[in-house]
Amino acid sequence: MKRTADGFVLRGGDITGAKDLQKTLEETGSKVKVVIINEKDVEDVKEELPLSLKPLPRTMQIHQILVISPGSLRHRPVSCFCGKPDFCDCFAPETASFSVQTEDDSEPEGAPHIAAPEQESGKLQKVQDVNESLVSPYCVVKYDGNAFPGIVLAVDDDELEVRVMHRVGRNRFFWPSLEDTLWYAKKDIITLLVDPPKPVTSRHVQVDPTIWIEIEKEEE
Ligand SMILES: [Zn+2]
Structure with a gap:
Protein backbone atom coordinates (compact mmCIF):
# COMPACT_ATOMS: atom_id res chain seq x y z
CA MET A 1 0.00 0.00 0.00
CA LYS A 2 2.74 2.40 0.97
CA ARG A 3 4.73 1.58 -2.18
CA THR A 4 1.68 2.12 -4.39
CA ALA A 5 1.03 5.47 -2.76
CA ASP A 6 4.70 6.48 -3.06
CA GLY A 7 4.68 5.53 -6.74
CA PHE A 8 1.56 7.57 -7.35
CA VAL A 9 3.10 10.66 -5.76
CA LEU A 10 6.40 10.18 -7.65
CA ARG A 11 4.44 10.23 -10.89
CA GLY A 12 3.07 13.62 -9.94
CA GLY A 13 -0.15 12.61 -8.18
CA ASP A 14 -1.39 14.25 -5.02
CA ILE A 15 -2.54 12.49 -1.88
CA THR A 16 -3.68 15.01 0.69
CA GLY A 17 -5.75 12.87 2.97
CA ALA A 18 -7.24 9.48 3.74
CA LYS A 19 -9.95 9.81 1.07
CA ASP A 20 -7.36 10.49 -1.65
CA LEU A 21 -5.33 7.52 -0.50
CA GLN A 22 -8.35 5.26 -0.59
CA LYS A 23 -9.29 6.47 -4.09
CA THR A 24 -5.75 6.05 -5.39
CA LEU A 25 -5.47 2.52 -4.05
CA GLU A 26 -8.85 1.58 -5.43
CA GLU A 27 -7.91 2.88 -8.88
CA THR A 28 -4.79 0.74 -9.00
CA GLY A 29 -7.07 -2.28 -8.76
CA SER A 30 -5.44 -3.47 -5.56
CA LYS A 31 -7.08 -6.42 -3.85
CA VAL A 32 -6.49 -4.79 -0.48
CA LYS A 33 -9.74 -3.32 0.73
CA VAL A 34 -9.28 0.10 2.30
CA VAL A 35 -11.95 1.25 4.71
CA ILE A 36 -12.02 4.75 6.10
CA ILE A 37 -12.90 4.85 9.77
CA ASN A 38 -14.13 8.31 10.63
CA GLU A 39 -14.36 9.99 13.99
CA LYS A 40 -18.05 9.21 14.36
CA ASP A 41 -17.36 5.47 13.95
CA VAL A 42 -14.83 5.67 16.77
CA GLU A 43 -17.17 7.69 18.98
CA ASP A 44 -19.97 5.19 18.38
CA VAL A 45 -17.76 2.31 19.52
CA LYS A 46 -16.61 4.30 22.55
CA GLU A 47 -20.21 4.78 23.61
CA GLU A 48 -20.77 1.04 23.42
CA LEU A 49 -17.84 0.24 25.69
CA PRO A 50 -18.60 -0.82 29.25
CA LEU A 51 -17.95 2.05 31.66
CA SER A 52 -15.56 0.07 33.80
CA LEU A 53 -13.36 -1.28 31.02
CA LYS A 54 -9.64 -1.25 31.89
CA PRO A 55 -7.16 -0.68 29.06
CA LEU A 56 -4.22 -2.95 28.31
CA PRO A 57 -1.03 -0.87 28.71
CA ARG A 58 1.01 0.02 25.57
CA THR A 59 -1.73 -1.16 23.24
CA MET A 60 -0.11 0.55 20.25
CA GLN A 61 2.99 -1.64 20.56
CA ILE A 62 1.12 -4.92 20.82
CA HIS A 63 0.87 -7.04 17.70
CA GLN A 64 -0.35 -10.39 18.98
CA ILE A 65 -2.76 -11.33 21.72
CA LEU A 66 -3.96 -14.67 22.99
CA VAL A 67 -6.68 -15.00 25.57
CA ILE A 68 -5.62 -17.84 27.87
CA SER A 69 -8.72 -17.76 30.05
CA PRO A 70 -11.32 -15.11 30.93
CA GLY A 71 -9.42 -12.13 32.34
CA SER A 72 -6.00 -13.45 31.43
CA LEU A 73 -4.14 -12.86 28.18
CA ARG A 74 -0.68 -13.08 26.69
CA HIS A 75 0.63 -10.46 24.33
CA ARG A 76 3.86 -9.42 22.61
CA PRO A 77 5.17 -6.69 20.33
CA VAL A 78 5.87 -9.12 17.46
CA SER A 79 3.62 -11.86 16.11
CA CYS A 80 4.96 -15.40 15.90
CA PHE A 81 3.22 -18.59 14.87
CA CYS A 82 6.11 -21.08 15.07
CA GLY A 83 4.43 -23.09 17.81
CA LYS A 84 0.96 -23.06 16.27
CA PRO A 85 -1.60 -23.85 17.62
CA ASP A 86 0.18 -23.07 20.89
CA PHE A 87 1.44 -19.63 21.80
CA CYS A 88 5.23 -19.94 21.60
CA ASP A 89 7.65 -18.10 23.89
CA CYS A 90 9.40 -16.10 21.18
CA PHE A 91 9.72 -12.31 21.48
CA ALA A 92 9.18 -12.22 25.24
CA PRO A 93 5.40 -12.50 25.59
CA GLU A 94 3.92 -10.83 28.67
CA THR A 95 0.87 -11.87 30.62
CA ALA A 96 -1.82 -9.40 31.61
CA SER A 97 -4.64 -10.07 34.05
CA PHE A 98 -7.93 -8.34 34.48
CA SER A 99 -10.55 -8.94 37.07
CA VAL A 100 -13.38 -10.64 35.25
CA GLN A 101 -16.50 -8.51 35.21
CA THR A 102 -19.90 -9.93 35.72
CA GLU A 103 -22.82 -7.91 34.44
CA ASP A 104 -23.71 -7.23 38.05
CA ASP A 105 -20.70 -5.17 39.08
CA SER A 106 -20.58 -2.90 36.05
CA GLU A 107 -22.05 -0.09 38.13
CA PRO A 108 -19.64 2.83 38.04
CA GLU A 109 -17.91 3.53 41.33
CA GLY A 110 -19.29 6.44 43.23
CA ALA A 111 -22.71 6.18 41.64
CA PRO A 112 -25.35 7.29 44.08
CA HIS A 113 -26.94 4.34 45.73
CA ILE A 114 -30.63 4.72 46.23
CA ALA A 115 -31.71 3.42 49.56
CA ALA A 116 -34.80 1.45 48.74
CA PRO A 117 -36.12 -1.86 49.91
CA GLU A 118 -34.13 -4.50 48.06
CA GLN A 119 -35.95 -6.19 45.26
CA GLU A 120 -35.57 -9.85 45.88
CA SER A 121 -33.11 -11.21 43.37
CA GLY A 122 -34.90 -12.76 40.42
CA LYS A 123 -38.40 -11.96 41.66
CA LEU A 124 -41.02 -10.05 39.75
CA GLN A 125 -43.10 -7.55 41.64
CA LYS A 126 -46.67 -7.43 40.35
CA VAL A 127 -49.00 -4.48 40.62
CA GLN A 128 -51.61 -5.18 43.24
CA ASP A 129 -53.65 -2.04 43.67
CA VAL A 130 -53.33 0.80 41.25
CA ASN A 131 -52.91 3.90 43.38
ZN1 LIG B 1 7.70 -18.49 17.93
Missing part, protein backbone atom coordinates in the same frame (compact mmCIF):
# COMPACT_ATOMS: atom_id res chain seq x y z
CA GLU A 132 -50.87 7.07 43.74
CA SER A 133 -48.06 5.26 45.51
CA LEU A 134 -47.10 3.73 42.15
CA VAL A 135 -46.31 7.08 40.56
CA SER A 136 -42.60 7.61 39.98
CA PRO A 137 -41.04 4.22 40.40
CA TYR A 138 -39.70 2.22 37.56
CA CYS A 139 -41.51 -0.71 36.07
CA VAL A 140 -41.33 -3.00 33.08
CA VAL A 141 -44.25 -3.02 30.67
CA LYS A 142 -45.23 -5.52 28.04
CA TYR A 143 -45.90 -4.00 24.64
CA ASP A 144 -46.49 -6.13 21.57
CA GLY A 145 -45.15 -9.11 23.49
CA ASN A 146 -41.86 -7.40 24.38
CA ALA A 147 -40.68 -6.00 27.70
CA PHE A 148 -39.64 -2.36 28.12
CA PRO A 149 -38.56 -0.60 31.31
CA GLY A 150 -40.06 2.78 31.99
CA ILE A 151 -41.18 5.31 34.56
CA VAL A 152 -44.72 5.41 35.91
CA LEU A 153 -45.97 8.96 35.35
CA ALA A 154 -49.56 8.67 36.46
CA VAL A 155 -52.16 6.15 37.51
CA ASP A 156 -55.83 5.77 36.74
CA ASP A 157 -58.45 3.29 37.89
CA ASP A 158 -56.80 0.23 36.45
CA GLU A 159 -54.16 1.67 34.21
CA LEU A 160 -50.74 3.22 34.52
CA GLU A 161 -49.24 5.89 32.32
CA VAL A 162 -45.66 4.86 31.61
CA ARG A 163 -42.87 6.53 29.70
CA VAL A 164 -40.82 3.70 28.28
CA MET A 165 -37.26 3.27 27.13
CA HIS A 166 -36.36 1.80 23.78
CA ARG A 167 -34.45 -1.38 23.24
CA VAL A 168 -31.17 -1.99 21.42
CA GLY A 169 -30.43 -5.55 22.38
CA ARG A 170 -31.03 -8.15 25.05
CA ASN A 171 -31.62 -6.14 28.22
CA ARG A 172 -30.15 -2.95 26.71
CA PHE A 173 -32.19 0.22 26.74
CA PHE A 174 -32.01 3.96 26.21
CA TRP A 175 -34.37 6.91 26.47
CA PRO A 176 -35.59 7.78 22.98
CA SER A 177 -35.29 11.43 21.97
CA LEU A 178 -39.04 11.46 21.33
CA GLU A 179 -40.89 10.56 24.51
CA ASP A 180 -42.75 7.28 24.25
CA THR A 181 -45.57 7.54 26.76
CA LEU A 182 -48.67 5.38 26.83
CA TRP A 183 -51.33 4.08 29.21
CA TYR A 184 -50.88 0.42 30.07
CA ALA A 185 -53.37 -1.96 31.66
CA LYS A 186 -52.35 -3.38 35.02
CA LYS A 187 -51.89 -6.83 33.48
CA ASP A 188 -49.32 -5.41 31.04
CA ILE A 189 -47.01 -4.30 33.83
CA ILE A 190 -44.64 -7.26 34.02
CA THR A 191 -43.01 -5.99 37.20
CA LEU A 192 -42.33 -2.95 39.28
CA LEU A 193 -38.64 -2.19 39.68
CA VAL A 194 -37.27 -1.13 43.02
CA ASP A 195 -33.96 -0.11 41.43
CA PRO A 196 -33.88 1.92 38.24
CA PRO A 197 -32.06 0.29 35.32
CA LYS A 198 -28.31 0.82 35.68
CA PRO A 199 -25.85 2.15 33.10
CA VAL A 200 -23.79 -0.46 31.24
CA THR A 201 -22.32 1.94 28.69
CA SER A 202 -22.41 5.71 28.48
CA ARG A 203 -25.52 5.36 26.37
CA HIS A 204 -27.32 2.23 27.52
CA VAL A 205 -28.78 0.83 30.71
CA GLN A 206 -29.91 -2.60 31.79
CA VAL A 207 -32.40 -4.05 34.23
CA ASP A 208 -30.90 -6.14 37.05
CA PRO A 209 -29.98 -9.32 35.09
CA THR A 210 -31.43 -11.67 37.71
CA ILE A 211 -34.80 -9.95 37.34
CA TRP A 212 -34.43 -9.67 33.59
CA ILE A 213 -34.32 -13.46 33.25
CA GLU A 214 -37.76 -13.63 34.90
CA ILE A 215 -39.06 -10.77 32.78
CA GLU A 216 -38.06 -12.55 29.57
CA LYS A 217 -40.20 -15.52 30.56
CA GLU A 218 -43.23 -13.25 30.33
CA GLU A 219 -42.37 -12.01 26.86
CA GLU A 220 -44.12 -13.59 23.91
Whole structure:
Protein backbone atom coordinates (compact mmCIF):
# COMPACT_ATOMS: atom_id res chain seq x y z
CA MET A 1 0.00 0.00 0.00
CA LYS A 2 2.74 2.40 0.97
CA ARG A 3 4.73 1.58 -2.18
CA THR A 4 1.68 2.12 -4.39
CA ALA A 5 1.03 5.47 -2.76
CA ASP A 6 4.70 6.48 -3.06
CA GLY A 7 4.68 5.53 -6.74
CA PHE A 8 1.56 7.57 -7.35
CA VAL A 9 3.10 10.66 -5.76
CA LEU A 10 6.40 10.18 -7.65
CA ARG A 11 4.44 10.23 -10.89
CA GLY A 12 3.07 13.62 -9.94
CA GLY A 13 -0.15 12.61 -8.18
CA ASP A 14 -1.39 14.25 -5.02
CA ILE A 15 -2.54 12.49 -1.88
CA THR A 16 -3.68 15.01 0.69
CA GLY A 17 -5.75 12.87 2.97
CA ALA A 18 -7.24 9.48 3.74
CA LYS A 19 -9.95 9.81 1.07
CA ASP A 20 -7.36 10.49 -1.65
CA LEU A 21 -5.33 7.52 -0.50
CA GLN A 22 -8.35 5.26 -0.59
CA LYS A 23 -9.29 6.47 -4.09
CA THR A 24 -5.75 6.05 -5.39
CA LEU A 25 -5.47 2.52 -4.05
CA GLU A 26 -8.85 1.58 -5.43
CA GLU A 27 -7.91 2.88 -8.88
CA THR A 28 -4.79 0.74 -9.00
CA GLY A 29 -7.07 -2.28 -8.76
CA SER A 30 -5.44 -3.47 -5.56
CA LYS A 31 -7.08 -6.42 -3.85
CA VAL A 32 -6.49 -4.79 -0.48
CA LYS A 33 -9.74 -3.32 0.73
CA VAL A 34 -9.28 0.10 2.30
CA VAL A 35 -11.95 1.25 4.71
CA ILE A 36 -12.02 4.75 6.10
CA ILE A 37 -12.90 4.85 9.77
CA ASN A 38 -14.13 8.31 10.63
CA GLU A 39 -14.36 9.99 13.99
CA LYS A 40 -18.05 9.21 14.36
CA ASP A 41 -17.36 5.47 13.95
CA VAL A 42 -14.83 5.67 16.77
CA GLU A 43 -17.17 7.69 18.98
CA ASP A 44 -19.97 5.19 18.38
CA VAL A 45 -17.76 2.31 19.52
CA LYS A 46 -16.61 4.30 22.55
CA GLU A 47 -20.21 4.78 23.61
CA GLU A 48 -20.77 1.04 23.42
CA LEU A 49 -17.84 0.24 25.69
CA PRO A 50 -18.60 -0.82 29.25
CA LEU A 51 -17.95 2.05 31.66
CA SER A 52 -15.56 0.07 33.80
CA LEU A 53 -13.36 -1.28 31.02
CA LYS A 54 -9.64 -1.25 31.89
CA PRO A 55 -7.16 -0.68 29.06
CA LEU A 56 -4.22 -2.95 28.31
CA PRO A 57 -1.03 -0.87 28.71
CA ARG A 58 1.01 0.02 25.57
CA THR A 59 -1.73 -1.16 23.24
CA MET A 60 -0.11 0.55 20.25
CA GLN A 61 2.99 -1.64 20.56
CA ILE A 62 1.12 -4.92 20.82
CA HIS A 63 0.87 -7.04 17.70
CA GLN A 64 -0.35 -10.39 18.98
CA ILE A 65 -2.76 -11.33 21.72
CA LEU A 66 -3.96 -14.67 22.99
CA VAL A 67 -6.68 -15.00 25.57
CA ILE A 68 -5.62 -17.84 27.87
CA SER A 69 -8.72 -17.76 30.05
CA PRO A 70 -11.32 -15.11 30.93
CA GLY A 71 -9.42 -12.13 32.34
CA SER A 72 -6.00 -13.45 31.43
CA LEU A 73 -4.14 -12.86 28.18
CA ARG A 74 -0.68 -13.08 26.69
CA HIS A 75 0.63 -10.46 24.33
CA ARG A 76 3.86 -9.42 22.61
CA PRO A 77 5.17 -6.69 20.33
CA VAL A 78 5.87 -9.12 17.46
CA SER A 79 3.62 -11.86 16.11
CA CYS A 80 4.96 -15.40 15.90
CA PHE A 81 3.22 -18.59 14.87
CA CYS A 82 6.11 -21.08 15.07
CA GLY A 83 4.43 -23.09 17.81
CA LYS A 84 0.96 -23.06 16.27
CA PRO A 85 -1.60 -23.85 17.62
CA ASP A 86 0.18 -23.07 20.89
CA PHE A 87 1.44 -19.63 21.80
CA CYS A 88 5.23 -19.94 21.60
CA ASP A 89 7.65 -18.10 23.89
CA CYS A 90 9.40 -16.10 21.18
CA PHE A 91 9.72 -12.31 21.48
CA ALA A 92 9.18 -12.22 25.24
CA PRO A 93 5.40 -12.50 25.59
CA GLU A 94 3.92 -10.83 28.67
CA THR A 95 0.87 -11.87 30.62
CA ALA A 96 -1.82 -9.40 31.61
CA SER A 97 -4.64 -10.07 34.05
CA PHE A 98 -7.93 -8.34 34.48
CA SER A 99 -10.55 -8.94 37.07
CA VAL A 100 -13.38 -10.64 35.25
CA GLN A 101 -16.50 -8.51 35.21
CA THR A 102 -19.90 -9.93 35.72
CA GLU A 103 -22.82 -7.91 34.44
CA ASP A 104 -23.71 -7.23 38.05
CA ASP A 105 -20.70 -5.17 39.08
CA SER A 106 -20.58 -2.90 36.05
CA GLU A 107 -22.05 -0.09 38.13
CA PRO A 108 -19.64 2.83 38.04
CA GLU A 109 -17.91 3.53 41.33
CA GLY A 110 -19.29 6.44 43.23
CA ALA A 111 -22.71 6.18 41.64
CA PRO A 112 -25.35 7.29 44.08
CA HIS A 113 -26.94 4.34 45.73
CA ILE A 114 -30.63 4.72 46.23
CA ALA A 115 -31.71 3.42 49.56
CA ALA A 116 -34.80 1.45 48.74
CA PRO A 117 -36.12 -1.86 49.91
CA GLU A 118 -34.13 -4.50 48.06
CA GLN A 119 -35.95 -6.19 45.26
CA GLU A 120 -35.57 -9.85 45.88
CA SER A 121 -33.11 -11.21 43.37
CA GLY A 122 -34.90 -12.76 40.42
CA LYS A 123 -38.40 -11.96 41.66
CA LEU A 124 -41.02 -10.05 39.75
CA GLN A 125 -43.10 -7.55 41.64
CA LYS A 126 -46.67 -7.43 40.35
CA VAL A 127 -49.00 -4.48 40.62
CA GLN A 128 -51.61 -5.18 43.24
CA ASP A 129 -53.65 -2.04 43.67
CA VAL A 130 -53.33 0.80 41.25
CA ASN A 131 -52.91 3.90 43.38
CA GLU A 132 -50.87 7.07 43.74
CA SER A 133 -48.06 5.26 45.51
CA LEU A 134 -47.10 3.73 42.15
CA VAL A 135 -46.31 7.08 40.56
CA SER A 136 -42.60 7.61 39.98
CA PRO A 137 -41.04 4.22 40.40
CA TYR A 138 -39.70 2.22 37.56
CA CYS A 139 -41.51 -0.71 36.07
CA VAL A 140 -41.33 -3.00 33.08
CA VAL A 141 -44.25 -3.02 30.67
CA LYS A 142 -45.23 -5.52 28.04
CA TYR A 143 -45.90 -4.00 24.64
CA ASP A 144 -46.49 -6.13 21.57
CA GLY A 145 -45.15 -9.11 23.49
CA ASN A 146 -41.86 -7.40 24.38
CA ALA A 147 -40.68 -6.00 27.70
CA PHE A 148 -39.64 -2.36 28.12
CA PRO A 149 -38.56 -0.60 31.31
CA GLY A 150 -40.06 2.78 31.99
CA ILE A 151 -41.18 5.31 34.56
CA VAL A 152 -44.72 5.41 35.91
CA LEU A 153 -45.97 8.96 35.35
CA ALA A 154 -49.56 8.67 36.46
CA VAL A 155 -52.16 6.15 37.51
CA ASP A 156 -55.83 5.77 36.74
CA ASP A 157 -58.45 3.29 37.89
CA ASP A 158 -56.80 0.23 36.45
CA GLU A 159 -54.16 1.67 34.21
CA LEU A 160 -50.74 3.22 34.52
CA GLU A 161 -49.24 5.89 32.32
CA VAL A 162 -45.66 4.86 31.61
CA ARG A 163 -42.87 6.53 29.70
CA VAL A 164 -40.82 3.70 28.28
CA MET A 165 -37.26 3.27 27.13
CA HIS A 166 -36.36 1.80 23.78
CA ARG A 167 -34.45 -1.38 23.24
CA VAL A 168 -31.17 -1.99 21.42
CA GLY A 169 -30.43 -5.55 22.38
CA ARG A 170 -31.03 -8.15 25.05
CA ASN A 171 -31.62 -6.14 28.22
CA ARG A 172 -30.15 -2.95 26.71
CA PHE A 173 -32.19 0.22 26.74
CA PHE A 174 -32.01 3.96 26.21
CA TRP A 175 -34.37 6.91 26.47
CA PRO A 176 -35.59 7.78 22.98
CA SER A 177 -35.29 11.43 21.97
CA LEU A 178 -39.04 11.46 21.33
CA GLU A 179 -40.89 10.56 24.51
CA ASP A 180 -42.75 7.28 24.25
CA THR A 181 -45.57 7.54 26.76
CA LEU A 182 -48.67 5.38 26.83
CA TRP A 183 -51.33 4.08 29.21
CA TYR A 184 -50.88 0.42 30.07
CA ALA A 185 -53.37 -1.96 31.66
CA LYS A 186 -52.35 -3.38 35.02
CA LYS A 187 -51.89 -6.83 33.48
CA ASP A 188 -49.32 -5.41 31.04
CA ILE A 189 -47.01 -4.30 33.83
CA ILE A 190 -44.64 -7.26 34.02
CA THR A 191 -43.01 -5.99 37.20
CA LEU A 192 -42.33 -2.95 39.28
CA LEU A 193 -38.64 -2.19 39.68
CA VAL A 194 -37.27 -1.13 43.02
CA ASP A 195 -33.96 -0.11 41.43
CA PRO A 196 -33.88 1.92 38.24
CA PRO A 197 -32.06 0.29 35.32
CA LYS A 198 -28.31 0.82 35.68
CA PRO A 199 -25.85 2.15 33.10
CA VAL A 200 -23.79 -0.46 31.24
CA THR A 201 -22.32 1.94 28.69
CA SER A 202 -22.41 5.71 28.48
CA ARG A 203 -25.52 5.36 26.37
CA HIS A 204 -27.32 2.23 27.52
CA VAL A 205 -28.78 0.83 30.71
CA GLN A 206 -29.91 -2.60 31.79
CA VAL A 207 -32.40 -4.05 34.23
CA ASP A 208 -30.90 -6.14 37.05
CA PRO A 209 -29.98 -9.32 35.09
CA THR A 210 -31.43 -11.67 37.71
CA ILE A 211 -34.80 -9.95 37.34
CA TRP A 212 -34.43 -9.67 33.59
CA ILE A 213 -34.32 -13.46 33.25
CA GLU A 214 -37.76 -13.63 34.90
CA ILE A 215 -39.06 -10.77 32.78
CA GLU A 216 -38.06 -12.55 29.57
CA LYS A 217 -40.20 -15.52 30.56
CA GLU A 218 -43.23 -13.25 30.33
CA GLU A 219 -42.37 -12.01 26.86
CA GLU A 220 -44.12 -13.59 23.91
ZN1 LIG B 1 7.70 -18.49 17.93
